Amino acid sequence: MKLRVRLPKTAAIQEVVLDDDTPWVQLLMILSSQLSTSPHHLKILGGFPPRPIVPDDELLMLSAIVRDGDMLTVQVGEAVMKQGATDGKYVPPADDRGLFFRRTMPGDNSCLFHACAYILKDKSRSLGPSLRQECADVVLSNPGKFTTALLGQPPSQYVQWIRQPSSWGGAVELMVLSFVYQTEIIALDIESGTMQRFGETEGYSVRGFVVYTGNHYDAISVSNPLKSSGLDRDDQVLFNPRDDRILERAVRFVREERKGAARK
The missing domain is CATH 3.90.70.80 (Cathepsin B; Chain A)
Structure with missing residues (x-):
């Protein structure tokens, strides 16, 4: 399964390739390692409009949660998510002197x-x-x-x-x-x-x-x-x-x- 993933603070898209039967938690571990944070601090959004993906069991296989080619947006933090929005993504404030x-x-x-x-x-x-x-x-x-x-x-x-x-x-x-x-x-x-x-x-x-x-x-x-x-x-x-x-x-x-x- 190939997933397109956008990490915080960047518009760049990276591809993550995993087996269909890979546990969801393993994807979280891979992403948290890249971001140097705990998997529990990650919020994953998918679909259109983007909504938080919250599986009932983190050991579920990827194929039961997402599809090949899906776009996932990764956010870090404990902020409460508003359904259908991506407000949690960090964007640095523009320089007033810029x-x-x-x-x-x-x-x-x-x-x-x-x-x-x-x-x-x-x-x-x-x-x-x-x-x-x-x-x-x-x-x-x-x-x-x-x-x-x-x-x-x-x-x-x-x-x-x-x-x-x-x-x-x-x-x-x-x-x-x-x-x-x-x-x-x-x-x-x-x-x-x-x-x-x-x-x-x-x-x-x-x-x-x-x-x-x-x-x-x-x-x-x-x-x-x-x-x-x-x-x-x-x-x-x-x-x-x-x-x-x-x-x-x-x-x-x-x-x-x-x-x-x-x-x-």
């Missing part, structure tokens, strides 16, 4: 996937193509959610289309990636000044931003030039969705970008 930066992505027809990889894959500059493939896989495995009406074409045709490197990503792909990574994604349009939000009603505990110019997507990050090197590795790309200040500052940043573009 500045917004627009991280430019390649203009190779996959800019949306590159931008999303930057915010969802720990500032990766190389994993955009894997997100394109992931969109196709998720649509195929969730026919009840991603319907013909939602996609604008039958899922089989959509999958064939989106797998082509020349196909542009847009709102549908942002919705799919928000679902997969349990992250609210806000797309800010420089040209129109409008905002599109994906996953905002799902109770996700992290938020990321991308910016759209009309024909290109880039990522938005926050970094304090007085404390950091200014390199990608020091960027903060995920934020608390309840922090309205960050949203307001992101909107102002894009507004200034729009003014700057108009002056050129």
Whole structure:
């Protein structure tokens, strides 16, 4: 059985491969070892919307609790969980002195996937193509959610289309990636000044931003030039969705970008 696992303080996804008859408690032991904490301090969320997984018996086999390919979110702490939410995941507060930066992505027809990889894959500059493939896989495995009406074409045709490197990503792909990574994604349009939000009603505990110019997507990050090197590795790309200040500052940043573009 292959499980996709997201640990606290990161958007990166790791794969854990175990036998179907592995006891649930063994998975807890593996994860607690990675996090240097007690298995009793772990909270595991799964499904959609994410809900705590609390087996009646920790010796139950994995196959009785989860399915191959499931996404699990790991949290650490004793906080009471609210069903259907991921509020317990820790997101560091944004630096009030940090500045917004627009991280430019390649203009190779996959800019949306590159931008999303930057915010969802720990500032990766190389994993955009894997997100394109992931969109196709998720649509195929969730026919009840991603319907013909939602996609604008039958899922089989959509999958064939989106797998082509020349196909542009847009709102549908942002919705799919928000679902997969349990992250609210806000797309800010420089040209129109409008905002599109994906996953905002799902109770996700992290938020990321991308910016759209009309024909290109880039990522938005926050970094304090007085404390950091200014390199990608020091960027903060995920934020608390309840922090309205960050949203307001992101909107102002894009507004200034729009003014700057108009002056050129």
